[in-house]
Amino acid sequence: MIRAYHQPQRLDDALALLQQGGQAIAGATGLYSNRKKLDAELVDITGIGLSTIDVTVDAIRLGATVSLSQLIGAQLPGSEGAFLAHVARHITAAPMRNAITLGGNIAHPVFWADMPVAFLALDAELEIGHAGAAPKKIALGEAIKGQVPWSNGGLITHISVPLKKGQALGYERLSRTKNDYAYATAAAAMTLESGKAKDVRVVFGAIQPRAFRATDIEAVLEGKALTPELIAEAVDKAAAHLPIAPNFRASVDYRRQVACTLARRAIAQAFASAGQE
Ligand SMILES: Cc1cc2nc3c(=O)[nH]c(=O)nc-3n(C[C@H](O)[C@H](O)[C@H](O)COP(=O)(O)OP(=O)(O)OC[C@H]3O[C@@H](n4cnc5c(N)ncnc54)[C@H](O)[C@@H]3O)c2cc1C
Incomplete structure (x- = not known):
């Protein structure tokens, strides 16, 4: 049974709720069927400003709650941008792609997750937030070895993809x-x-x-x-x-x-x- 449903509007408030034992919920496509995880205070992270996409000459920085559909529609630059859209486009059906978020696709440990495969090939880096601590950056390849850094109240806030000439x-x-x-x-x-x-x-x-x-x-x-x-x-x-x-x-x-x-x-x-x- 869901014990409470929080809808924070700021990242700091979300992190504080997660540190108190809350369960992050983004697109809800993975969480909806997990009764154990739903027996918690849910922290909806879709309203805390993490649906942004920033492009610089060196990198594409994606907020964790960017949906697959948003990614596909963003017309991102470089072979990297086209590749991300190509991979996302082949994941399940359009209504699902409207809900599934990039952070949720990385965090949810299921065999079939496609985006981590793409992000790992692209040498992506994650930004992880914890209440009361400065954000930490970690390569995705390191983050998914052993205990993930977003456990114990952490949150993936952004994913950065380096733009490499001629990749x-x-x-x-x-x-x-x-x-x-x-x-x-x-x-x-x-x-x-x-x-x-x-x-x-x-x-x-x-x-x-x-x-x-x-x-x-x-x-x-x-x-x-x-x-x-x-x-x-x-x-x-x-x-x-x-x-x-x-x-x-x-x-x-x-x-x-x-x-x-x-x-x-x-x-x-x-x-x-x-x-x-
Ligand atoms: C029928 C069906 C078919 C699917 N097919 C595919 C497929 O072929 N390929 C594919 O890649 N995906 C597929 N998916 C999606 C995949 O299985 C997950 O459901 C999805 O990636 C979860 O993303 P979400 O945003 O909905 O996360 P949620 O369901 O909201 O959360 C899932 C988990 O991730 C955690 N979480 C969410 N966001 C963050 C964050 N920013 N930081 C830390 N933890 C976080 C939550 O606490 C929760 O534990 C499918 C889903 C369904 C239901």
Whole structure:
């Protein structure tokens, strides 16, 4: 049973309520079915000024309550802006995208969350607020290892995506139907220098509760001119060790094959578009 529903208008007030044990609620699409979490004082964070999008020459800074629809409609700059819109557009259906927030998509620890995969490929940084403390910045990749920094009364307030000149990106997901949760997802990011892939990032999603980087694949590809054979070799080498947590949607073996195919495609897609710069 919901014990109270707070609608603070200021970030500080929301953080104070969260520190007293309140449960943050944003789009409510993940929380609505979680009876345990709903047995709390809910703190609606949609009115505290976190639905802003700021663009500078170096970065896109997104407020945590920016919805997927808002993100898609924002026409953000760079390959990064187009990539974020592309990923968001393929998440579930339009009414859901109107509600789902970026902060909620990162915080809610479900296999199928798409935006953390994209943000990890983009090397995004989170800003975390706690009552009475200065905001802290932490790379998303660090934040989702172990205990998350928004537990114990914390809140993701912003997500910053660096804009990197010439960055090329690829994203692939497979689901049973267009609106369904993914069996697996894969993203790739890189730049091109003298025909060779630089700063390669390869990310898997939907095969573990949290998205993760495949550093072994990245290491094989870094500094090389990518060919389909080399991409296949890098992914195939990592395939046997790829940690696939079982779930009810499909077998581990099937999802391993899907994840590897998607990774090959995402890497090839990024490399091909890097060549067009
Ligand atoms: C039928 C269905 C299909 C879906 N399919 C997909 C899909 O394919 N891909 C995909 O990516 N998503 C999908 N989603 C959305 C996903 O599962 C979550 O429901 C959603 O990401 C949660 O976002 P929200 O804003 O609604 O968060 P809420 O439901 O409001 O909150 C979820 C959790 O996150 C916490 N939280 C929210 N905001 C913050 C913050 N700023 N800082 C810290 N903690 C916070 C809350 O306290 C709560 O614990 C689907 C949802 C549904 C219902």
